[in-house]
Amino acid sequence: MITIGDKARDILMVIAALCWAFVIYASWVGGPAKDNQLIYFGLLATCVLTVVYYMMGAVVNEKLSTSVLIWPILLNGILQAIAFTLVYTTKGQKADFILGMHPGFIGAMIFFWGGNFICSTLSYWVLFDKKVVPEDEWQAFMKEVQSQQKIH
């Protein structure tokens, strides 16, 4: 278990803001200059952003399970990075098809689409009861809420 308290969230929010800033910079400068490498780094920054928000959302009562950190969180970022790398390195090239698909197409469809589904949808299904909304945590929340008046 990793503790993600208020200080850690402050740091994660700063990292997120920096990622957004870098992504805007990479698009703004890399686009007109046709600097695909800078744009590629911008794409990698989006992987970091995915991981950062995931970490904050997957915390339950200030604790983040180590297994959840590995899968789905970090694996999601890694699969996205592989997808972007394949797309970047094969962009616009006439290449041998693999399984009837261009390698860049495989990067996008298999690693990004499929990988994201495995790391978000499948993990949400498998881990919902124990890691996403544990029943005891929800009941503790309801108990606390019922002891107070609704806020308006």
Added chain:
Amino acid sequence: MDEQLIQPTPLIIGYTVVFILVSIGIGIYANKYAKSAEGFFGGTKAFGGIVIGLASAAAVMSAFGFIGGPGLVYKFGFTSIWMTIACGPGFAYGYWVIGKRMRAMAEVTDVATLPDIARVRFQSQAVRGVLAIGLCLAAIAYLSSQVKGGAKLMNQMLGVSEEMGVVIMFGTTLAYMLVSGMSGSILTDAFQGLVMLIGVMGVIVAYFAMTGGDMAVIMNSPQFGPTFVDGAGAMPFQLVITFAMVFFIGVMGQPTMLAKMYAVKDHRDLKIAGILGGVTYGLTSLVWILVGYGAIWIVATGGAPPIKDLDKAAFLFLSKTGGVLQALVMAALLAAIMSTASFFISLAAGNITRDLAGAFGHEIPIDKQVVYGRWIQVVVSLFAIGFGYWGGRAVAILGTLGWGFFASVTIPAFVMGLLWRRCSREGVLVGLTFAVIANIVLPILENFKIYRLPFPYYLLTIGGSVILTTVVSFFTKSCAGENLPEQLKPVFKL
């Protein structure tokens, strides 16, 4: 009237009429959930996970995905597909990140609209008002994007003029929205999601039967080439960043999803809602992909001359399929448009009736809100039709406008507001104000050819609002950290 690529057969017309009648019937039935303001504007805590999952996917997938999307694939190859492949898995990602906290807010306060949550979180009528303005403008923009697509669809489906098509489509939608508001929207959206799924199955079969999955012919075609089969496409490469990020992370900033998170009856329903929403959307996104590539394949193999109107790509593909399939897919297209339209009519009406009036100090009595809301739905629809039909912007462009606008106001207010105790009232107010102004100014600068960013401007509006909210929150304290209202503190423990 446009070139008729599809012949309106009795089967297509009959299936469409049945679809419309069932939608109206379900909408009227949903009135039992819409007796209160919370039910009429939010469908709050009323539905199970299956209904919410299907409804979320149906509302997110719109005319843009079914008509504009394939057109962009036809013109630019893979680039636009990043939007739709990011969006499907983004559903469960969004539920992972803020699903439980959005649902939890419905336990600590009375929620009918999204600005209700923002007002309570930040204890501010100003936040509520600015958010409502942002949501309302974006809803009307998004709604307008459905008008053109719907008009073209009805023209191809029924052979009626585009103007008559708009009257039929919006008249039907309003017929049940007036009775049951957001509850009607959610329940009919779930049915329409099912209709979309049936259409998707037809598209998958038709695509592979027609093309055999052969993309080599596209790569070797002099008209198209490798950029039409790779993973980046023919649009500028930096657009992949925007599309991949804004449409993956940005899904959780879409009201079509956020508002559903508090509409689930029980917290356990979040599970099915997140899974089913993502899987359903993922399947429907195959229409965007396969229909687009199908149209390219037809032209690349000489099956049809190149098309100039990109919105016709979907109809070109369908014109090469059989009558039954055409009926199924056309109804799915109509379902996509009506489900999105009904949601945004309700969203805008709720924001005006409940939030804008309240933010300006004229809180409409609870028992009158539903009555006023009904009338405002009519006004919103008429305004959106006028703007969308005679506004002159393409369906695809308007669709992306709405999406980015939403994310730029909801990510600071809800994602940051509910994930980060330190997120302050001043911070979110600065972020939201920037987002609303920038989302209006930047497209004006583009339209007048004064300045155009080398990427979709909404990347700047979303990123800018997040950065400003973060920076200002570090230097201000209202409703943040220890100043958070006591009743909200349990939400942050979940």
